[in-house]
Amino acid sequence: MSETEALLDRAAELDKADELGKLREQFVLDEVVYLDGNSLGALPRAVPGRVADVVQREWGRLRIRSWTESGWWTAPERIGDRIAPLVGAAAGQIVVGDSTSVNVFKAVVGVVRLAGGGRDEILVDEATFPTDGYIAESAARMTGCTLRPLAPADMPGAVGPRTAAALVNHVDYRTGRLHDLPGITAAVHEAGALAVWDLCHSAGALPVGLDEHGVDLAVGCTYKFLNGGPGSPAYLYVAERHQAAFDSPLPGWNSHAEPFGMRPGYTPADGALRGRVGTPDILSMLALEESLTVWDGVSVAAVREKSLALTDFFLECVAAYVPAGSVSSITPEVHAERGSQVALRCDGAAIVMDELIARGVVGDFRAPDVLRFGFTPLYVGFAEVERAARVLGEVLRAER
Amino acid sequence: MSETEALLDRAAELDKADELGKLREQFVLDEVVYLDGNSLGALPRAVPGRVADVVQREWGRLRIRSWTESGWWTAPERIGDRIAPLVGAAAGQIVVGDSTSVNVFKAVVGVVRLAGGGRDEILVDEATFPTDGYIAESAARMTGCTLRPLAPADMPGAVGPRTAAALVNHVDYRTGRLHDLPGITAAVHEAGALAVWDLCHSAGALPVGLDEHGVDLAVGCTYKFLNGGPGSPAYLYVAERHQAAFDSPLPGWNSHAEPFGMRPGYTPADGALRGRVGTPDILSMLALEESLTVWDGVSVAAVREKSLALTDFFLECVAAYVPAGSVSSITPEVHAERGSQVALRCDGAAIVMDELIARGVVGDFRAPDVLRFGFTPLYVGFAEVERAARVLGEVLRAER
Incomplete structure (x- = not known):
């Protein structure tokens, strides 16, 4: 089994076990991997009405x-x-x-x-x-x-x-x-x-x-x-x-x-x-x-648990997919010091983010050299996390 | 011709000559005489879309x-x-x-x-x-x-x-x-x-x-x-x-x-x-x-001209319909000192306004004793002005 297959399997298992996974239906989302909910959250379906x-x-x-x-x-x-x-x-x-x-x-x-x-x-x-x-x-x-x-x-x-x-x-x-x-x-x-x-x-x-x-x-x-x-x-x-x-x-x-x-x-x-x-x-x-x-009925403790699982899994996938030395995380490893986002320093971060967005992975760029990925536990799934890291690896290899 | 008939005729003539009258179609309005646009303007039809x-x-x-x-x-x-x-x-x-x-x-x-x-x-x-x-x-x-x-x-x-x-x-x-x-x-x-x-x-x-x-x-x-x-x-x-x-x-x-x-x-x-x-x-x-x-294409000068005509006509209708001594205007007579509303002092103003609203004429009450009527030239017509004053007269006679 390739590393990619193994991570895809892991993502599928994590999504299957995710008790918050059903909440995604309450949001308007599409094929884009939306990791910018820490800037503007997605639209809840109930809002337009x-x-x-x-x-x-x-x-x-x-x-x-x-x-x-x-x-x-x-x-x-x-x-x-x-x-x-x-x-x-x-x-x-x-x-x-x-x-x-x-x-x-x-x-x-x-x-x-x-x-x-x-x-x-x-x-x-x-x-x-x-x-x-x-x-x-x-x-x-x-x-x-x-x-x-x-x-x-x-x-x-x-x-x-x-x-x-x-x-x-x-x-x-x-x-x-x-x-x-x-x-x-x-x-x-x-x-x-x-x-x-x-x-x-x-x-x-x-x-x-x-x-x-x-x-x-x-x-x-x-x-x-x-x-x-x-x-x-x-x-x-x-x-x-x-x-x-x-x-x-x-x-x-x-x-x-x-x-x-x-x-x-x-x-x-x-x-x-x-x-x-x-x-x-x-x-x-x-x-x-x-x-x-x-x-309604959502526990903040469960949200936190999923948030840490999402960022852990993202860091693991980044380590697997991204060329060594091309990014470095400035987000703390220790759970007690980590919010719900991962920030990666990277040369040419603005261009890299544009390319990620063009390939359907939306995070954001923060000057001078930070790729920022936010993980909203209510609607982000593990398969999306795997895909985001995989696409980041593809972009960084293409940039070289 | 009764005084009411004369004022109704005048209102019809004024509405016919009103070049801004067609703008009313751009708002969501109904049978209510809405004279509270100086508190919350009516909904323009283009907004929901x-x-x-x-x-x-x-x-x-x-x-x-x-x-x-x-x-x-x-x-x-x-x-x-x-x-x-x-x-x-x-x-x-x-x-x-x-x-x-x-x-x-x-x-x-x-x-x-x-x-x-x-x-x-x-x-x-x-x-x-x-x-x-x-x-x-x-x-x-x-x-x-x-x-x-x-x-x-x-x-x-x-x-x-x-x-x-x-x-x-x-x-x-x-x-x-x-x-x-x-x-x-x-x-x-x-x-x-x-x-x-x-x-x-x-x-x-x-x-x-x-x-x-x-x-x-x-x-x-x-x-x-x-x-x-x-x-x-x-x-x-x-x-x-x-x-x-x-x-x-x-x-x-x-x-x-x-x-x-x-x-x-x-x-x-x-x-x-x-x-x-x-x-x-x-x-x-x-x-x-x-x-x-x-x-778009509306002149503020034309709006002002209509505003003064509306408040003039309202004061004229109030004088005709309202029992003598039951209200007194605290809005200046002189055009140069008048905005786009008429404020009438009145005993029991809060109750009078409730009754006006119940009869489909919406203004508002301001403590301690003021009936406030705002005239938005973009959507208020002269027939409505006549009706508002006539209903005010009815309410004040009924209150006595």
Whole structure:
């Protein structure tokens, strides 16, 4: 039996044993091997019908009545409660709305204010997805703080009496490294500071445990492993113990205790909805709500187990198919440090990715030399993983 | 001929002569008299098909490729350029995205920074839609300014050497009063300050003339007279002369000069797109883009002319049908001071509005005692205006 035949057999066995495999039917997919769900999740089959109903009936026929009759007004907190169990949060702590960037601003200003005076330093993940760093810099400037970029692993040793907060990515967008959320959060708390976690690349792929690990505030997008659609609204988690003192820098009317009182003075609402700002973006928000129905009855632990099996198998297939020395993985081998993607450094990575896409294997390129492959356990199968690695081997041999 | 017959005849004549009347066919409407387009515009017929295509083909089949191939990435500035002629702006000065509240924050912090040091006072419309006031208060707090609420008409006499900026609503959401944008802007400039206008209740209903009158920054929503759909994204105008110095408090990665360079340091893009923040909300944004096609070939001057004719005729019908003393208009009689709505004070206004809605006339109630009727010239006809006033008369007589 050739190595290829053996890996094909293994893939078939793994797919046969995959209890999440049936979920693939709930998505619109085709012959393309789609390994870019960590950038834009695939379309859940239920979404087009719901969106059509929202547009044609709720907007088109009920019009203004839908703000109450179709539950538009309460969507941000209702959908937040739907995301909550996926990130280990009890209900009442998450609201959906705005972009991740805007939520980073609310969160960082919010934690600086919660930390109180005398603390004027913000630690930020030095390899962060750029927007978190740019927005944290603005938040620091506007609150009289300084920003200190650090590797997350160095934060426990660096956090001190001047530190107000640490802003950390749970999974690094580039390398796929999973940072130690429980350990870093505990160390930050030990020094009297607060921890804000960006869950963009972890939510929907692995257990987060926001409540269990005492995270203070968190943000995340919904269009990656949560499959909410292009630019679907992000979310903000404010731990219940901080809600009464949470002081948003964006106190829009949707966060008012009595929004339709139209009062000149601002009185914040209680609870998670204090994180709301302006009128929620209903079409995108309700598409997201429908997309979350694919999670009904799905265990995040099972998703994590499959995710690790997928990335393990991909690394094994890459080792078998790819010419020695042509790629090197920057994704940690150790499970405890790996998210749900594999990032391979490679000469001419941009061209290699174009060629992969032309051959029906979709990942993405991240400057300067990274091939990034994301594995969404809800719809990626093992045969696809084998094929992706095999095609990568073919492309790299052709490139030589 | 009875008074009713005379008004019905007048309505028929006015509808017959209405050159914009044929546009009604482009909207999904029914037997309801919909006078709440100043809160949520009706659904343009072209939108459901476009949204279905965005969801099913662009997201569902092209997936990640749509960010370039379907023009998703450039939608904020492309749609901004589509709104531009409706508010009297040359291309390249408007980006679409985020809520009005978030854009007010960008604009107010932005003008305080543009105004430079030594100016620490922000004038704000004292009767403003509340969110502008709440957000301006936060912007003031975060930039070391104080907020001074004033009637817009008093701003020219109050603006002084300490004033950084004035934030004014073009049309008051409650009374429908149209404020003097050219005069107030000129007075603010005379004192060396900058003017930010909120166009939520004017854009799409009357000429704004942002460039002509030298407005500095402006914001507006797109779900009222622009019919973009529930919570559709708002927009930010930054006059070309201010763009190079515009320093956004929300410098998200979408506003970076090289967003996919993924650089740790922030370098702002040139032009209007410096006002972008995070990933644009594609479903809502492209629904808006499609909704704007109803404006093809429509003159804003003609819209204004019809708007005034509609509100004039409504006031005339109200005077004819409504028991004397039961309502009083708080909308200015003078055309130069009137937007595209009529607000009537009335005892028991909340109950009266419920009854109107039950009888097929949809306006809205604003606390404490205002019946608000908005007139969207693109789809409201004169026979509907007559019917609305007649039903109001019936309701008020029945209430007595």
